[in-house]
Amino acid sequence: MRYRSLPFLLALTLTAPVLASGSDHRSPPLDPGYVAECGSCHLPYPPRLLGAESWQALLGQLDRHFQADAGIEAAALEPIRGYLLANARRRPTGPAGAPVLRISETDWFRHEHDEISPARWSRVRSRSDCGACHTGADRGRYSEHEIKLP
Amino acid sequence: MQALRYFAIVAFSASAAASPQDFLTELRGQAQQEAGFRDFEADRGHQFFHRRHGDWSCSSCHTEDPRQPGKHAVTGKAIEPLAPAVNPARFQDGHKVAKWFRRNCKDVLGRECSPREKGDVLAYLLSLTP
Numbered sequence: 001m002r003y004r005s006l007p008f009l010l011a012l013t014l015t016a017p018v019l020a021s022g023s024d025h026r027s028p029p030l031d032p033g034y035v036a037e038c039g040s041c042h043l044p045y046p047p048r049l050l051g052a053e054s055w056q057a058l059l060g061q062l063d064r065h066f067q068a069d070a071g072i073e074a075a076a077l078e079p080i081r082g083y084l085l086a087n088a089r090r091r092p093t094g095p096a097g098a099p100v101l102r103i104s105e106t107d108w109f110r111h112e113h114d115e116i117s118p119a120r121w122s123r124v125r126s127r128s129d130c131g132a133c134h135t136g137a138d139r140g141r142y143s144e145h146e147i148k149l150p
Numbered sequence: 151m152q153a154l155r156y157f158a159i160v161a162f163s164a165s166a167a168a169s170p171q172d173f174l175t176e177l178r179g180q181a182q183q184e185a186g187f188r189d190f191e192a193d194r195g196h197q198f199f200h201r202r203h204g205d206w207s208c209s210s211c212h213t214e215d216p217r218q219p220g221k222h223a224v225t226g227k228a229i230e231p232l233a234p235a236v237n238p239a240r241f242q243d244g245h246k247v248a249k250w251f252r253r254n255c256k257d258v259l260g261r262e263c264s265p266r267e268k269g270d271v272l273a274y275l276l277s278l279t280p
Contacts, residue, residue, distance in 0.1 A: 068253070072249065
């Protein structure tokens with residue numbers, strides 16, 4: 001095979017490491033504003049883990065966010081809402097498009113984790129603790145290559 | 151237009167930036183409206199910080215020693231030390247201070263804290279040395 005142009009070779013050289021590092025379309029970097037606000041209390045869960053209707057429901061009751069007050073000023077909330085909705089999961093996450101407030105209760109989560117035994121789960125603090133197995137979870141990365149089972 | 155925007159950003163930052171002493175002064179002004187208030191007391195803040203007000207105390211997440219890194223009691227997320235002597239980033243931003251006092255007091259006490267309670271806790275945190 002012959003590469004006719006230098007630009008083509010150059011482009012290949014520049015993109016290859018990016019592809020190899022796992023920064024593909026499935027793991028885009030997390031929004032820094034979202035990480036700063038929501039990630040100060042818990043893992044910054046990527047927007048694609050929940051559907052838009054679920055994010056809307058969560059953001060509508062932040063003052064009662066899983067037994068904690070996570071209320072924030074409207075001016076700070078709106079950019080986060082925009083980010084979450086624009087990048088939300090497109091496929092349904094629960095029955096008939098109803099909001100699902102816990103990521104671990106979505107259909108896709110149950111399906112993806114159906115081979116995890118109760119014994120294994122017992123070694124994880126909570127199903128919300130993605131980082132217990134997904135070593136890149138704090139950066140929004142959930143590739144199968146970045147799993148270390150406890 | 152650009153200059154106006156720049157001015158707005160600078161003015162906003164200036165209103166939000168502060169020092170722990172600025173907060174203490176501001177809280178003292180508010181606490182003086184409360185009956186019987188004389189001044190903030192680090193000892194009272196120490197007791198308040200460590201007392202359980204229900205299921206939780208401040209120290210549930212910030213640990214018994216606020217000079218140490220803490221851990222969120224539910225999510226396990228790491229929390230930077232609270233005492234300004236070991237973490238100078240603390241009590242610098244009015245928005246942050248207001249937000250976290252509001253949230254955490256509602257979680258721990260089920261209500262917002264009074265200016266006296268906040269001032270006592272801040273006086274306690276400022277009394278800690280590395």
